[in-house]
Amino acid sequence: MIGLYHPGHSLIHRAPMLLKLALLSAGVMIVGLLGEPWQLGAALAVVFGLYLVARVPLAPAWQQIGPILWVLLIAVPVQALFAGWTVAGLMAGRLLIAVALAALFTLTTTVTAVLEGFQRMLRPLRRWIDADRVGLLVALTLRCIPLVAEIVTEVIEARRARGTQGSLLALAVPVVVRSLYAADAIGEALVARGLDD
Amino acid sequence: MSSISFDGVSHAFGERMVLRDIRLNLTERRVGIVGANGSGKSTLVRLINGLITPDSGTVTVDGLNVARNAKEVRRKVGFIFTNPDNQIVMPTVAEDVAFTLRRRGLTRDEVAARTTAALDRFGLSQHADHPAHRLSGGQKQLLALAAVLVAEPQIVVADEPTTLLDARNARRITELLLGMSQQVIVVTHQLELLAAFDRVVVIEDGRVVADGTPEAALGSYRALLA
Numbered sequence: 001m002i003g004l005y006h007p008g009h010s011l012i013h014r015a016p017m018l019l020k021l022a023l024l025s026a027g028v029m030i031v032g033l034l035g036e037p038w039q040l041g042a043a044l045a046v047v048f049g050l051y052l053v054a055r056v057p058l059a060p061a062w063q064q065i066g067p068i069l070w071v072l073l074i075a076v077p078v079q080a081l082f083a084g085w086t087v088a089g090l091m092a093g094r095l096l097i098a099v100a101l102a103a104l105f106t107l108t109t110t111v112t113a114v115l116e117g118f119q120r121m122l123r124p125l126r127r128w129i130d131a132d133r134v135g136l137l138v139a140l141t142l143r144c145i146p147l148v149a150e151i152v153t154e155v156i157e158a159r160r161a162r163g164t165q166g167s168l169l170a171l172a173v174p175v176v177v178r179s180l181y182a183a184d185a186i187g188e189a190l191v192a193r194g195l196d197d
Numbered sequence: 198m199s200s201i202s203f204d205g206v207s208h209a210f211g212e213r214m215v216l217r218d219i220r221l222n223l224t225e226r227r228v229g230i231v232g233a234n235g236s237g238k239s240t241l242v243r244l245i246n247g248l249i250t251p252d253s254g255t256v257t258v259d260g261l262n263v264a265r266n267a268k269e270v271r272r273k274v275g276f277i278f279t280n281p282d283n284q285i286v287m288p289t290v291a292e293d294v295a296f297t298l299r300r301r302g303l304t305r306d307e308v309a310a311r312t313t314a315a316l317d318r319f320g321l322s323q324h325a326d327h328p329a330h331r332l333s334g335g336q337k338q339l340l341a342l343a344a345v346l347v348a349e350p351q352i353v354v355a356d357e358p359t360t361l362l363d364a365r366n367a368r369r370i371t372e373l374l375l376g377m378s379q380q381v382i383v384v385t386h387q388l389e390l391l392a393a394f395d396r397v398v399v400i401e402d403g404r405v406v407a408d409g410t411p412e413a414a415l416g417s418y419r420a421l422l423a
Contacts, residue, residue, distance in 0.1 A: 005289065007326035110326075112292045132300070139296075142288055146330040150282075185283035188248055192276035193286075193297055193344070194268070 004060070006107045012054040013108045017117040024105050028098045037086070040093040047100050056107050064103035068095060115139055136195070140186070151178045199259050199273070199352050199380045200224045201245055206254035208240060215240045216251070217403040223382065225395035227375060229411065230384045231418055232400035238384050241400060242354050245382065246274040258352065275350035275379075279357040281337035282330075284344070290332070291316060291325040294344045301348075315347040319373070335366030342373060354382045359390065388415055 007013075012020070034040050051061060072092050079088035115135040122131035155174045159167075206219040215237040232238040243249040244256045247267035256263040258270050278284050287293040295312045303311070316322045319339045324332060329340060338358060345353065355374060359367035371390040374381050383394075391397055397414035399407035399421070407417040 005326065110292065111288045112295070136286075139287055143286055143330075146328070147282060150330070182283060185278070185280065186286075189276075189278055189284040190286065191248060192246060192271065192278075193284075194271045194348075 004064070004106050005110050006056050006060050008055055008108065010054045010108070012050065012104070017109055017113040018120065020105055020109060021117065024101055027101050031094050031097045031101075034094070035090070037090065037093075040090060040097070043097050044093065047097055047104070050104055051100075054104060054108050056104070060107060061100075061103065064106065065096070065100055068099045072096070111139060111142060144186075147182060148175075148179055151175055151182065198224055198226055201352070201380075201382070202257050203241075203244070204255050204257070206244065206251045206256060208237075208244070208249065208251045208253075215403050216244075219254070219403075219405060221398065221405060221408075223380075223396070223398075226380055227394040227396070228380075228382045229391040229394040229397040230382065230400060231386070231388065231391070231397060231415070233422070236400045237403040238400045239356050242356050242382060242384055245352070245354050246271050246276050248276070272348070273350055274352045274354055275345035275348060277338075277341055277345055277353065277355035277358045279360050281334070281341040284341045285329045285337065288328055288330075289325075290321055290327055290329050290340055293329050293340060294347050297344050297348050311347055315343040318346070319343040335362055335369070338362060338366070338370055339373075342370070346377070350379060352380045352382065353377060356384045357386065358383065359385060359387055388418070391415065 031040070031043055034043060072095065076088045076092050079091055115138060118138070119131040119135045122129055122134060125131075152171075152175055155171060155178070158174070159170050201221075201223040203219045203221045206216055207214070208216040219241065230238045230242065240249055244251055244263065245258065247256075247263045247270055250264050258273060261270055261273075263270050285293050287296045291312055294315050295308050298308045298311060313322070313325075316325055319342055321336065321339055321343060324336065329337070332340060338361075341358075353374065358374070359370050362370065367387055367390065371383075371387075374383060375393055383391075385391065391411045394411050396409065397407075397411045397418075398405055399414050399418045401421060406421065407414045
């Protein structure tokens with residue numbers, strides 16, 4: 001979602017976010033119940049087909065799915081040792097399919113769509129919860145991840161330039177101070193954009 | 198044109214007086230505000246949309262008292278900050294522009310149409326679905342402009358909008374500000390960008406020390422700096 005969204009106009013891109021989320025949950029659950037290798041093989045083929053429909057290029061998809069292979073590299077031999085290769089293979093297949101499905105959701109859904117979906121789900125609770133405000137909170141949290149990452153990078157650079165590399169304090173203090181300044185400035189910008197009303 | 202008046206405005210941060218008895222009536226289309234760091238000019242422009250409420254005196258925008266009608270005034274006044282990073286709220290470019298139009302009673306199609314038009318106007322169409330934080334500094338400031346202008350304010354206030362930009366982007370942003378139909382108030386240190394303005398106000402130590410055509414006002418400002 002944060003910079004992972006891959007623009008497109010496929011059926012999967014256009015499907016309502018809540019429907020996609022429901023299908024994702026159902027898909028992961030079904031994959032968890034499948035017990036035969038051929039069933040998992042079929043599920044894998046279906047997921048592959050969904051990627052083709054969504055026309056997500058290989059590189060961003062690999063970026064999402066690749067890291068799980070490292071986990072499998074350790075988990076599969078351990079599992080095989082205790083339960084045999086069939087069980088280990090099934091576990092690997094289930095995990096791979098679940099991650100691929102989740103990645104497909106992330107790659108084809110904008111943050112706005114996710115926020116709107118959650119706001120719709122919270123609407124029955126509006127007497128107790130301000131859905132817009134919750135949405136804004138989530139959006140800001142997502143937005144602040146790259147912002148804080150940038151602050152950390154800059155502080156590390158400054159620390160290196162001044163030759164105070166080892167000190168954790170020289171990292172933590174400026175990062176916290178600058179994050180608080182940024183929070184103030186963002187608050188000001190939100191007020192200027194009319195979000196306190 | 199809109200009119201912004203400061204009537205006997207003073208303000209202090211703790212012990213430090215930042216503005217002393219400011220009396221100004223800004224009705225010109227293009228107004229530049231210059232002054233040294235810490236002279237009080239950023240505080241002055243923050244009074245216009247009620248980001249800061251003065252300790253004494255009143256600020257009015259088109260006859261509306263800012264202290265009492267802050268919400269209404271903010272709908273009239275768009276504000277551009279120095280660092281566009283702080284102004285970007287949503288993760289992608291188009292979403293951030295559309296964010297301004299929330300809670301304005303517009304349909305989804307109207308929001309989409311106005312967002313597309315704003316992105317087009319500021320040359321950001323091909324970045325619509327890109328992550329906002331990956332834009333260049335110049336593009337981020339263009340995004341900030343698009344996100345403010347999409348709301349069609351009557352007045353645009355910009356606090357050092359070009360300070361973080363290279364010369365070409367600074368010129369581009371300034372030209373865009375100059376070309377707007379709105380009344381534009383710009384705080385800047387880049388004096389060469391002010392030549393085409395209608396009026397320049399010089400602030401020094403919380404007071405207005407020069408006020409007039411760019412030539413006259415900048416002449417006295419340069420003398421002050423020397």
